Amino acid sequence: MSARTESAATASLAASCGDATSAATTSLAASRGDATSAATTRAATTSAAAAGAGASRWSAINWTNSAALIGVHLGALAVFWTGVSLPALVALAVVYWIQIFGVSAGYHRYFAHRSFRTSRAFQFVLAYLGAAAAQMGPLWWTSYHRRHHAHADDPRDVHSPRQSGLLWAHVGWVLDANSAQMDPRYVRDWLRYPELRWLERRRWLPPLTVIGALAAAGALLERARPEWGAGPLQLVAWGFFVATSLCYQVTFCVNSISHRFGRRRFETADDSRNVAWLALLTNGEGWHNNHHRFPSSEKHGVAWWEVDVTHYLLRGLSMLGVVWSIRTHGQRVDGEGKAR
Ligand SMILES: [Zn+2]
Numbered sequence: 001m002s003a004r005t006e007s008a009a010t011a012s013l014a015a016s017c018g019d020a021t022s023a024a025t026t027s028l029a030a031s032r033g034d035a036t037s038a039a040t041t042r043a044a045t046t047s048a049a050a051a052g053a054g055a056s057r058w059s060a061i062n063w064t065n066s067a068a069l070i071g072v073h074l075g076a077l078a079v080f081w082t083g084v085s086l087p088a089l090v091a092l093a094v095v096y097w098i099q100i101f102g103v104s105a106g107y108h109r110y111f112a113h114r115s116f117r118t119s120r121a122f123q124f125v126l127a128y129l130g131a132a133a134a135q136m137g138p139l140w141w142t143s144y145h146r147r148h149h150a151h152a153d154d155p156r157d158v159h160s161p162r163q164s165g166l167l168w169a170h171v172g173w174v175l176d177a178n179s180a181q182m183d184p185r186y187v188r189d190w191l192r193y194p195e196l197r198w199l200e201r202r203r204w205l206p207p208l209t210v211i212g213a214l215a216a217a218g219a220l221l222e223r224a225r226p227e228w229g230a231g232p233l234q235l236v237a238w239g240f241f242v243a244t245s246l247c248y249q250v251t252f253c254v255n256s257i258s259h260r261f262g263r264r265r266f267e268t269a270d271d272s273r274n275v276a277w278l279a280l281l282t283n284g285e286g287w288h289n290n291h292h293r294f295p296s297s298e299k300h301g302v303a304w305w306e307v308d309v310t311h312y313l314l315r316g317l318s319m320l321g322v323v324w325s326i327r328t329h330g331q332r333v334d335g336e337g338k339a340r
C-alpha cells in the first residue's frame with residue numbers, strides 16, 4: 001500500500017470517527033487514526049506513554065464498554081424468566097460456535113496473525129462473524145492483540161496477569177477508558193480496506209443481526225410449533241445473551257488463565273501456558289503457549305491430541321478453496337517442545 005493510500009485510509013477512519021486534530025486531543029486522535037505524519041508521531045508517543053503507564057491501570061471507567069459488557073451478562077439472566085426449550089439450546093450452541101469461529105479463525109488467526117489468506121469477500125465474512133461476538137471491531141481487536149504479542153507480559157502489555165493481576169487481565173482492562181483507544185500503528189495493513197473501516201464504525205450491526213435473526217426464528221417457531229415452547233424473547237436470551245456472555249468469558253480466560261495457569265511446552269519469554277479445557281471451549285485457543293511460540297502458525301495444537309477445532313475447520317475450508325496459503329510451524333517444533 002502506498003503511503004498516500006494509507007494516509008487517505010487512515011484519514012478516512014479518523015474522519016469517520018469524528019476525529020479531532022488539535023494538540024489537546026492528540027491522544028484521541030492517536031486512538032482513532034490521524035492523517036498527518038506529525039500527528040502519527042505524537043500518536044505513537046502518546047500511545048507508548050499510555051502503554052507504559054498501563055501498569056498503574058484504572059485511569060477511568062469506559063462507560064460504553066462497561067454498560068455493554070454488564071448489559072449482556074444481565075441479559076443472560078432473562079432465561080430465568082423466559083424458560084428453556086430445545087430450540088433455545090440449539091440457538092445457544094449455534095451462535096456460540098459461530099462467535100467462537102469468528103473470534104478464533106477471523107479476528108485472531110486471520111486479522112491479528114495473517115495465518116492464512118482468503119478472498120476479500122470471505123475476509124469481510126470473517127470480520128462480520130468476529131464482530132458478532134460483540135468484542136469491538138476487527139481493527140480494535142487486532143490492534144490490541146498485536147500489541148499483546150509485541151510486548152507479552154512486559155509493562156506495555158495491556159492485559160498481563162504478571163503486570164496487573166488476574167482480574168485486570170481478565171476483564172479490568174476492557175472496562176478501562178484507555179482501552180477505548182485503538183493504536184492504528186498496529187493495523188496499518190487493514191486500514192486500506194474501506195469495508196473494514198465501515199464495519200469498525202458499525203460494530204454494533206453484527207450483534208443486532210444475530211438478535212434480529214433469533215427473534216425472527218423464535219417468532220416463527222412460536223407460530224409454527226407452539227408445542228415446542230420457544231419464542232422470540234427466549235431465543236434471544238439464550239441464543240444471544242447467554243452465548244455472548246460465555247464467549248466473553250472464555251475469550252477473557254485466554255488473556256488471564258492462559259498466562260497464569262497451565263502447562264508450558266515451550267520456554268517462551270512470556271508467561272503463556274497451554275490449558276486443555278480452555279482449548280476445548282475455544283476451539284483451540286487454549287493452546288496459548290504453543291501459539292506464543294509460533295504466533296503466525298494457523299495450527300495451535302502441536303501434539304496430535306491437542307484438539308484444535310478451528311484448525312480442522314480452516315483445513316476443511318482450504319480443501320474447498322475458501323482459504324489458502326496456510327502458515328504452519330512446520331518442523332520447527334522438533335527437538336524443543338516435547339509433549340508435556
Ligand atoms: Zn498471550
Ligand SMILES: [Zn+2]
Binds near residue numbers: 108145149295
Ligand atoms: Zn495471538
